[in-house]
Amino acid sequence: MRYYDSLARLIAQFQKLPGIGSKTAQRLAFYILKMPEPEVREFAAALVEARAKLLTCSVCGNMTDSDPCHICSDPRRERKYICVVQEPRDVLALERTNEYRGQYHVLNGAISPLDGIGPDELNIKSLLARIRQEKPEEIIVATNPNVQGEATAMYLAQILKPFDIRVTRLALGLPVGGDLEYADEMTLARALEGRKKI
Amino acid sequence: MSNLLLNTIKIKGWRNYAGENLNFGPGINLLLGNNGQGKTNLLEAIYFLSGGQSPRTNKLEELIKFDENYFYIRGEVAVGQELKVLEMGGARDGRRMHKIQGVAVHRLSDFSDYFCAVFFLPEDLNLVKSGPAIRRRFLDQELSKINNKYRNSIEKYKKFLQQRNALLKSNIEDKILMQVLTNKIAELAGPISKLREDYIEKLSLLARLRHRKISGGREELSLAYKHSVPPGAAVEDILAMFDDAKEAERKYRTTIIGPHRDDFAFIVNGMELRTFGSQGQQRTAVLSLKLAELELIKAETGEYPLLLLDDVFSELDEQRREMLLHYLSGRIQTFISSSEPVDAGNEVRTFWIEAGTIKERV
Numbered sequence: 087m088r089y090y091d092s093l094a095r096l097i098a099q100f101q102k103l104p105g106i107g108s109k110t111a112q113r114l115a116f117y118i119l120k121m122p123e124p125e126v127r128e129f130a131a132a133l134v135e136a137r138a139k140l141l142t143c144s145v146c147g148n149m150t151d152s153d154p155c156h157i158c159s160d161p162r163r164e165r166k167y168i169c170v171v172q173e174p175r176d177v178l179a180l181e182r183t184n185e186y187r188g189q190y191h192v193l194n195g196a197i198s199p200l201d202g203i204g205p206d207e208l209n210i211k212s213l214l215a216r217i218r219q220e221k222p223e224e225i226i227v228a229t230n231p232n233v234q235g236e237a238t239a240m241y242l243a244q245i246l247k248p249f250d251i252r253v254t255r256l257a258l259g260l261p262v263g264g265d266l267e268y269a270d271e272m273t274l275a276r277a278l279e280g281r282k283k284i
Numbered sequence: 285m286s287n288l289l290l291n292t293i294k295i296k297g298w299r300n301y302a303g304e305n306l307n308f309g310p311g312i313n314l315l316l317g318n319n320g321q322g323k324t325n326l327l328e329a330i331y332f333l334s335g336g337q338s339p340r341t342n343k344l345e346e347l348i349k350f351d352e353n354y355f356y357i358r359g360e361v362a363v364g365q366e367l368k369v370l371e372m373g374g375a376r377d378g379r380r381m382h383k384i385q386g387v388a389v390h391r392l393s394d395f396s397d398y399f400c401a402v403f404f405l406p407e408d409l410n411l412v413k414s415g416p417a418i419r420r421r422f423l424d425q426e427l428s429k430i431n432n433k434y435r436n437s438i439e440k441y442k443k444f445l446q447q448r449n450a451l452l453k454s455n456i457e458d459k460i461l462m463q464v465l466t467n468k469i470a471e472l473a474g475p476i477s478k479l480r481e482d483y484i485e486k487l488s489l490l491a492r493l494r495h496r497k498i499s500g501g502r503e504e505l506s507l508a509y510k511h512s513v514p515p516g517a518a519v520e521d522i523l524a525m526f527d528d529a530k531e532a533e534r535k536y537r538t539t540i541i542g543p544h545r546d547d548f549a550f551i552v553n554g555m556e557l558r559t560f561g562s563q564g565q566q567r568t569a570v571l572s573l574k575l576a577e578l579e580l581i582k583a584e585t586g587e588y589p590l591l592l593l594d595d596v597f598s599e600l601d602e603q604r605r606e607m608l609l610h611y612l613s614g615r616i617q618t619f620i621s622s623s624e625p626v627d628a629g630n631e632v633r634t635f636w637i638e639a640g641t642i643k644e645r646v
Contacts, residue, residue: 197461199447233443238462262476271432 093119145216147192147209157190157272164188170213170242171277172196172235176228188226191216195232197241203240213242224252231258239273287588288400289362289617290330297352299325300640307644311613315621316645317637323621326637327592329402330619333359333370333430334401336382336392344374358566361399362588396429400581400589404574404596411573412557412566416547423548426577427483430584434441438486445539448593452537469542470522473513476543481515484548490576491569495552495593496572498568498607503552505572509542512545568600578616590617598622 089097093115100111117133118126141149143155150156157163157177167188173175210245217225227242229235239255246253259277260269269277289310296303312392312578315323328338328347338347348355354375361368366513372395380404384398390422410418426437451458464491480634488507495505509515513522525541526533550557550569557569574591582588597605597620612618620626634645 173616199454199456201459202454202456204451204454205458205461206456233447234439237444237447237461237464238470240462240468244460244464272436275433275436 142144143192145212146190147191147194147212148177148180148190162187165220166223167224167226168216168220168224169228171228172230172238182229193229193238196229196238198234198237201234205245208238208247214245215247217251222251222256223270225255227253227255231256287615287617288590290333290399290590291362291367293330293333293494294358295326295329295356296359297349297355298329299349299355300576300605301325301329301642302349302352302403302640304642306403306635306642307485308617308619309631310617311631312609312628312633314343314626314628314634315619315637315642316631316634317557317623317627321637322640322642323623323637324405324634326642327594327619327621329357330359331401331403331592332362333357333395334361334399335396336372336380339403339405344378345376347374347377350391359399363398370395370399393429400583400585400587401592402578402589402595403592404572404625405594406596407551408570408574409563409566411570412561414432419548420544420546420617423480423483423546427479428578430580431479434476437472437479441469441476441543442473445542445544449538451541452533462619464483466523466526467519469539470519470526473522473542474515474519477513477546477593478516480543481509481511482544484509486580487573487576490579492573494567494579494611495572495574497611498572498604500603502555503565503568505569506551507573508551510547510549512542564595564599564601567596568604571596571600575611588616591616593618593620595623597626598624 088094095230097108097111098116100114101108103111106114106250117279118129121129139151141150141153143150143153143158145154145158148155148157150161164187167186168191169180169186169188170191171180172193172195174192177184177192190229191209191213193210193213195203195208195218197203197205197208225242225246227239229238243253243255257280258273259280260266266274292305293299294303294305315326315611324340328340332338332347335508336340341347346358356373358368361370369383369385371381371383371386373506377492382392382395384394389395411422424438427436431628433591444465448462451462454493484507488505489508492505495503513525522541529541535644547548550561550566550573552561552569557566577592578589600608605626613629613631620628635643636643
């Protein structure tokens with residue numbers, strides 16, 4: 087069946103989002119139509135406002151609504167560590183651990199010549215400038231454990247050599263709370279490689 | 285002696301079969317029928333049970349009968365005293381079902397722990413006749429089956445190689461990035477070459493013994509590994525090779541050193557078969573290679589896998605046929621398809637295949 091035009095347009099908008107297919111888009115659209123009008127207005131306003139206030143932190147490259155971002159401007163956070171991640175959502179993931187109290191640097195991608203992404207396309211120059219200025223003790227590379235992430239990590243290790251600074255990479259291994267027998271061989275092999283004395 | 289046996293198979297909606305139930309014998313099972321009746325399709329179904337893959341296609345849809353929406357294969361497999369029921373199914377929408385003893389399994393490689401088969405198709409002659417790509421694919425497939433470390437390394441190698449080739453073709457000028465990717469390739473290349481060398485050496489030894497028997501002692505077969513990077517070479521040495529190849533790489537804009545340039549040759553009595561062998565010699569060499577594979581699997585797992593011979597038996601001369609049967613008898617459950625009658629001794633079970641129906645001849 088055909089929907090009236092503005093409903094069809096709403097469904098099409100939802101379908102643009104990642105992970106949303108035609109059926110889910112339809113469901114979301116109908117849900118919105120059933121919401122009370124003030125709530126719909128607030129929903130729409132939230133979208134527009136978030137976009138309007140979006141800034142890129144001039145220090146770390148993270149998404150923020152104030153420059154520098156709340157992490158870079160927080161005096162309680164340690165200056166000794168900079169954790170390099172690929173995407174803003176990786177910052178959120180690390181923040182959820184409540185373990186890390188240092189700084190971040192967001193590359194906004196990973197090296198992949200196959201997709202036309204070289205080092206110049208990433209937020210690497212500002213990282214070097216930052217290291218020169220802030221003189222941190224350690225760079226923690228937290229890129230993804232795939233080929234692009236690994237290439238990026240090795241690239242960073244290479245260009246950071248002249249700085250004479252500790253460069254580490256996140257450990258690879260077993261997921262916490264899982265069963266050993268369900269881990270794939272590659273993960274298990276890496277976990278064995280990175281075993282620790284207890 | 286414990287060897288692997290496929291006692292029964294049930295197929296539904298597979299290729300040109302609506303539904304068939306068959307009991308097989310422990311020795312030689314002969315599948316007779318005219319062309320286009322479904323002999324290869326039955327062999328393919330048997331092979332499919334060993335790991336959910338077909339050498340003929342990657343598309344699930346092609347395996348499903350044109351007027352059905354899904355296929356189903358159920359095999360009863362005996363290993364010594366143990367009986368296992370293996371089931372596989374696939375639907376047009378891409379969903380698959382794999383069960384061992386009624387329990388769903390997620391990793392197809394688990395099937396090869398219970399059921400393993402070596403398939404010899406007429407197009408396998410290309411292993412001798414065609415270019416090196418098909419031989420590299422053979423190495424990668426077979427080695428990946430028996431060595432997880434190899435499988436991981438070669439997958440990773442191919443991904444890094446793609447990135448490096450893309451960099452060579454792109455206008456990204458970055459020496460450090462190039463060095464990083466070259467280092468990674470060099471790191472992976474040595475161990476891959478080493479594993480390939482070991483595998484080819486073992487295969488060569490076993491194939492020579494088989495080939496000697498089948499050819500009545502007239503032919504000495506060996507496999508010669510032609511490696512791009514010396515097996516197990518140190519990373520620094522491989523990097524030095526890359527240094528020397530800089531000019532050529534810039535010219536061709538692709539990576540010209542590494543296991544992706546490897547090959548191996550079939551050599552009979554000192555001559556390379558690809559250029560000097562007759563059709564019959566080439567076919568016998570591939571057969572010997574397949575039998576060597578059989579022996580290697582036996583060495584790895586303790587049991588002989590099944591042997592599936594599609595339309596190749598009739599192409600061998602009388603003497604080679606007899607030698608092959610002698611080797612197989614009482615040892616390996618074998619399925620032979622042929623369009624003409626084959627004299628394969630007395631212990632044979634014969635099936636007649638016509639337009640997607642199968643009847644045992646008694």
